[in-house]
Amino acid sequence: MSTKTSGDWIAQFPGLMQLDEQVKAPLAESSRIVSLPVGTRIFGPGQAPSNYMLLLEGSVRVQQSSDTGREIVLYRVSAGETCALTTACLMGYEEYQAEAIAETNVSAVAVPRETFDSLIAKSPDFRRFVFAAFSERITNLLKVIEEVAFARIDIRLAQNLLRLAGDNRKAAVTHQQLASELGTAREVISRQLQEFQRRGWTASSRGAIEIMEREALEQLAKA
Amino acid sequence: MSTKTSGDWIAQFPGLMQLDEQVKAPLAESSRIVSLPVGTRIFGPGQAPSNYMLLLEGSVRVQQSSDTGREIVLYRVSAGETCALTTACLMGYEEYQAEAIAETNVSAVAVPRETFDSLIAKSPDFRRFVFAAFSERITNLLKVIEEVAFARIDIRLAQNLLRLAGDNRKAAVTHQQLASELGTAREVISRQLQEFQRRGWTASSRGAIEIMEREALEQLAKA
DNA sequence: CCGCTCTCGGTGACTAAGTCACATACCCCG
DNA sequence: CGGGGTATGTGACTTAGTCACCGAGAGCGG
Structure with missing residues (x-):
């Protein structure tokens, strides 16, 4: 399920709103809005993400499972946010053990890697947006480590x-x-x-x- | 302790070696080589990193402490690598609870934020280098979480x-x-x-x- | 409405890990 | 060679996780 976007959604992201028109245009043009029903596995081992995802609505749970069947939630992505691991995967061309699952029905904007790459290259604001989100997730992961280890x-x-x-x-x-x-x-x-x-x-x-x-x-x- | 660099050190980083001359030049010119004695605290709570660091020699331990006095090592940075949290800090303008300590005498290249920013903007290769390193660290953090939680x-x-x-x-x-x-x-x-x-x-x-x-x-x- | 099945929660008995308090052992340095 | 500081050993206890199993509810088909 996907439709070409008009770019209206950009207004939902404070970090993107102030981008130049020449940055917004390709973003709006090349990306698609996708709808994912609750329970959809968005990425996971053997299922690498291939788009940069911006969440418009709903909630995505990112978790890791052990071989003994136990699981732990690493973080959630909610409306207006982006998934750091997806980003990392795009940036580093590396795969992760974690998996992401739609906790609710989700609608999201999928930005193809090429567009993502070129925006990162061209727009300092877009870079800031991506990096800030990224940075926040890492802080979060560190907090998870601290809690699991010590709390x-x-x-x-x-x-x-x-x-x-x-x-x-x-x-x-x-x-x-x-x-x-x-x-x-x-x-x-x-x-x-x-x-x-x-x-x-x-x-x-x-x-x-x-x-x-x-x-x-x-x-x-x-x- | 710091000296202006000639840029010779760039050869130590496979990811940087193939950069264009016009990228290498500002990198070599604006960065400094710093020597840190064993035990130096490189960053920590209330001590944000202000440079992008490339390790030439030695080893840096990044760890997190609990209020009950227990500690856990998150990862190490060794020669030829970069510190992801430092990077994240530069990128996201955010602070972390973790601290980094020189495990041995360390020599490293300190790249000022401005140079870092401009190289990220200008050089796709430099970006790839930074992101790949970043991505690897995150994989590592996920592994730490899995081990602490389940192993x-x-x-x-x-x-x-x-x-x-x-x-x-x-x-x-x-x-x-x-x-x-x-x-x-x-x-x-x-x-x-x-x-x-x-x-x-x-x-x-x-x-x-x-x-x-x-x-x-x-x-x-x-x- | 009955009974079946599936998920959810309860429980005992045990093992693993962490805490606290304190006892020793070792090493270096004066 | 003696003493202080660091490193390690240990018992007793608490907290957390595992395993095996039970029983209670909820939904559903007949």
């Missing part, structure tokens, strides 16, 4: 519950999904949640966690 | 012992240093090494580990 699981769970719930009282996730977020095992999550529940901080139902005492969780999360 | 400590220890020993029979490291490599605690390393020793795979002396049965370690390392 307690109860703290990380509290952080993730709050993040996944957002402003809602309930987070619609299974224990297994939480385990995959943190890169741990389902049983570990189940036991931690039991402890939270024992303290009256959360309530569990099949496929959802209700936050009863947000403050207590926030307290733990920043410990 | 057994005995396996990681075996891998690191072999790596640190190289072709030598002995690796001159303390248990604490090994612990910092892996992002774990010293006691954990001590106990694992005792187990290796019990099996006759290694022998320990103060500040050094001797490899007795390389094959057994290699076997474990790739398990």
Whole structure:
């Protein structure tokens, strides 16, 4: 599913809006808007990305799996952002073990490598846009390393519950999904949640966690 | 300690050698060769890098510390390579929590940001060089995440012992240093090494580990 | 509405890893 | 050769992850 673009989408990216007209033009002209249904695997081992992707709508989860079946979420790409690994892959011509999966229905702009290359070469602003996004992801990866290596699981769970719930009282996730977020095992999550529940901080139902005492969780999360 | 360069060093970087003369010239002219004694902190929190660094000689360790005093080595930069985080910092104008430390006496070429920017803009080859290096580091970081999150400590220890020993029979490291490599605690390393020793795979002396049965370690390392 | 199946969550028993506190051993330097 | 600083050893305990299995809900076809 793809259509040629008019370039209207450029306005959705603050970093691109102020580009010169002669930069915007080829960008708009050569790129395509693609729609991807939820669950689509966007890239993964043996499936190298071949376009530079700008997300217009939806959310993409980038994760890594171990051979023992455990998984860990590295980061998410949401509307208005770009996928760093895709970028890295384009830049370095190298493949990654990680995989990217559409968490929702996604619409995105796909910029072909040639256009990407030539824009990088021609436009300092475009470069800045790409690099800044890139830089942000790396910071993020470093944070993931720090958390996996050094942080307690109860703290990380509290952080993730709050993040996944957002402003809602309930987070619609299974224990297994939480385990995959943190890169741990389902049983570990189940036991931690039991402890939270024992303290009256959360309530569990099949496929959802209700936050009863947000403050207590926030307290733990920043410990 | 810094001296203006003649540009001879460019020959040490295969990726730079085939650059056009009009690219090499400003590179050689505006950059400086710097010497850093072992232990120098090259960047860290509150100490942003301000130059693009190309390593001529020596080795730089990039690591992250936790508030509980544990540390983990993210990667090393050795002669002929560049530091990705430095690059990212230049590109994204963002700061990192990680710190870089000279493991040996180091000599490096420091390219000022302006020169770096202009070369990125002008030379596709230089871009390729920078991006390829960058890309490689990211692959590496992903591998670190996978190992910290999923791999057994005995396996990681075996891998690191072999790596640190190289072709030598002995690796001159303390248990604490090994612990910092892996992002774990010293006691954990001590106990694992005792187990290796019990099996006759290694022998320990103060500040050094001797490899007795390389094959057994290699076997474990790739398990 | 019943029963089947599939996913989700609960649990016990065990192993692996990390923490804390403290005891030794070793080495160098004066 | 003695003492201080660094390196390593160890026990007791907590936290995290693994394995094997159970039972409860939810959805669906008959």
